[in-house]
Amino acid sequence: MQDAIVDALRPCLGGLIVDGTAGHGGHTQALLEAGAERVLAIDLDPDAVRWLSIRFQDESRVQPLHASYSDLSQAIGAERAAGVLLDLGVSSRQLETPARGFSFRLEGPLDMRFDSTAGAPAGQLVNRLPEADLAALIREYGEERRSRAIARRIVASRPIETTTELARVVARAFPGRRRRHPATRTFQAFRIATNDELQVLREGLAGTRLALRADGRLAVIAFHSLEDRIVKQTFRRWAQEGLGEVLTRRPLRPNRSETQRNPRARSARLRVFVAFRSN
Template sequence: MVQEAIHLLEISKAGTYIDCTVGYGGHARNILSQLSINGNLIGIDRDKEAIKFCEKKLYAFSNVRFFHSSYSKIGEILSLSKIRKVDGMLLDLGMSSAQIDSKNRGFSYKIDSALDMRYDITQELKASDLINNSSQNELADIIYTYGEERRSRSIARNIHRMRPINSVQNLVEAIRISTPPNKRKKTLARVFQAIRIKVNNELHILEDFLANFYDHLSLGGRIVFICFHSLEDRIVKHGLKRLALGKKMKILTKKPLIPSKEELHMNSRSRSAKLRAAERIL
């Protein structure tokens, strides 16, 4: 949903923008193409591989600066950049295809590898650590809370019984024996989502950001979120609504935008995307 995001940001040629989840630079390149030499872009990502890729891909642009960090540290990053406020922020909360298709990151249940699932590989906690060191009840709660999976108790019981779980295939097998065949793909996706969210503390980071981003957005500045599951979309929806009720932000998308048929044809992974946008008015 690149074009929709860029359109809603209403980019000013001399403005300053933050791509809070720069990934492999798709949105960043589009923002930079609309900025003059007087405009600036800051790109943030927890994935060091993504930052290295962007530094090479976008080396021709002198008005972009990248940070290997979390978007929750936006205040520190702006302070280092000697910037008080920005004109727009973009958060694409989905995983990149490079992460999903990686043969050693463990994000996909379709590719056997070590169970890592860290966005930031300098972080100590891996998915295998979480799975092998949590109690059965803790595992069940994680799967239910972050995956909204009804079979969380039986899955957690089988994971606990089959430990140590160190590979994607180990985890897939524990889920397989816990689920009927016709429900298995959705359950696999939910369990992998739940563990990834917990390992990377995704929802708490998003909540912290929603509580603080307003102070760093200029009057008239805009923010765009692209969410890929109901948990994060709900957090964004309620966070923006609170700011709108306080007359601080104007919500620009009464209902979230969803991918067009053309985009779905080109990128089936975008099917669950929902885009929300708002503008600072106070």
């Protein structure tokens, strides 16, 4: 996937590239190796930005920034970006840090915020939402068919303090064994709601297009169908409005060796849009 991302942004290497979800900086590094002249490496997670500042301390081409990609226009002011990359979702470092509360396998608080300095942690939704709202949240953001049974068990088990406790409560709503952990979709739902991810994505895509120069490219990697649908429909609408062209008729997917190395990459889908003119 990294090769596909670099290929998608290759025509942009001479201008400003924004890695809007820079995380550990893996894609930023790949873009530098391909010859990028300047990368603005944004992340909403202050820990990730600290890490980026250390990783790229001797690299004058990289500027780390704590911000949301949805505030890109403010971050770059009057300048226009040649390329923007959004690699959505949670990073492996976040997932593997128990204190962040993203993983149902590791005991931790019910936090799940990308920016742990702002907003309310997931525990507030888990422990305060009325049962019907919980069921709607789990159904809508988790695309979970057993949402009502899960919501009922959550309400009966409150207060729920930790990730593994929530995972056990959710699992009780699933008789029998399954291929995926039964809490996968419910955790996705609480994470999306905690960070308002779909609304941020809608606003972020709109703002990003305005921040592109003529021939500027926007590459987005989505990890679940809710995100991918928003990206696909937005790109299609922009193309219909004559604002640019979708370069990926079908989304690009990781190949088999990549998914063997990193099973979490299985559901990744890359779509690329090129703007005809700047705004």
